Amino acid sequence: MQTSDKNTKTANIGVVITDPDDWTANALMKNIRKRGANAIPITLATLSASVSDSDFAIFDTDLNDLLALDAIIVRDVGISFALEQISFKFDLLRQFETANIPVMNSPTAIQNAANKFFSFYLFKQVQLPIPRTVVTSDLGVALKATKEFEIAVAKPIFGSQGKGIVKLESTQPDMKQKLATLLKKRGVLYLQQFVPNPGRDIRAFVVGEEALGAIYRISQIGSFISNLSQGGTALMCDLTEEMRALAVNAAKAVDADFAGVDLIEGDKGLFVLEVNATPSGKGIKLACGIDVTERIIGRMFEREL
CATH class of the missing domain: 3.40.50.20 (Rossmann fold)
Structure with a gap:
């Protein structure tokens, strides 16, 4: 305007x-x-x-x-x-x-972020740390990947709120049948090496080139999924400079003006898991008192109106 x-x-x-x-x-x-x-x-x-x-x-x-x-x-x-x-x-x-x-x-930006496979390619292009991932429609390739990963996580390429995520352990005797069932249902398998973690991930909120704050999303006992919509609990997380840099660069990689960036703490450091280009701001408001929506609207008016 x-x-x-x-x-x-x-x-x-x-x-x-x-x-x-x-x-x-x-x-x-x-x-x-x-x-x-x-x-x-x-x-x-x-x-x-x-x-x-x-x-x-x-x-x-x-x-x-x-x-x-x-x-x-x-x-x-x-x-x-x-x-x-x-x-x-x-x-x-x-x-x-x-x-x-x-x-x-x-x-x-929304499509880039929503597509877990393509977003990982974009993260790789800017040298962000990401878990090993294999995408395939070949059952043999999937079996080999789960064996190499030892513990894998199968995710829908397009999915949200932690729905449809399955944990697979190579020692399970019925692994081939489980993979075949998932493959028949989805047509393609997105398999990611499980990152051992403290039972939580980190959701950092980025607007423009600034990380405004972050929350820990803590999994329920007995679950490895930490999404708040799946029963996870939000607690304030103090952003380190490394977290800030990873979050901003991940949002930038998918060309998002604002985003929720999911990070996880592994034995070898932080990994980027995904970017949500249509994130909820409720969790960080309740846990940290930060209204990210105010900053989003501020950016829109500064840039466009």
Whole structure:
């Protein structure tokens, strides 16, 4: 939005959400309104588009023209099991960008981060420490990898909230059958060497080129998954300079303006596990008192409006 526009009308900022009761979505909208702008919730699954040789439009169920928005913040794209639906959602975000509407995070950044295989390639390119990982549709390759890793973690390439993660130990007698079952279900296996750790990981929050703070996510007794949505507990973590550098560089690698970066403490030091380009800000607010959504909205206004 140009300066002249800013002086003549109130900015209309779209916030892409899936859950109207989501803490982070409401905090983003609250901080938009604190700056005197209108916060407009958008659910991509309910949008429609029309295209002809003379016109293009994106509109909601009330037929509001969404190409008139001044900027868009993406809180959550939502899980889509149909390829056509998720493709259309990202097509919509790309079309907003094509219409010169700033989108934060960009659809490219969200896709880079969401794809665990491609994000690891990007981390490798900038020499970030990552656990050994094999991606394959070959059962023999998968068996060899689990044997070499001794303990492996099978993850969905596209997944969130710790769902669908399976721990595999090479000594298990039914390993071949377990891998075959997973392969039949997923079509491809993403196998990562398990990093022995203190029963926790670290979620660092980055906005721009600054790590604002971090939380430990502590696993429940008997579980190796530390996601808060899976029963993990959030405690304040004092960021070291190494943690800060890893978090900022990982967010930068996927081209995210803001991100939650997951690190884990192994015997040989810290490893980067993944980047979430649509992170929840609730855990760090409750554990550390840091409102990352305020900084996200501040960055958007500084850069775009």
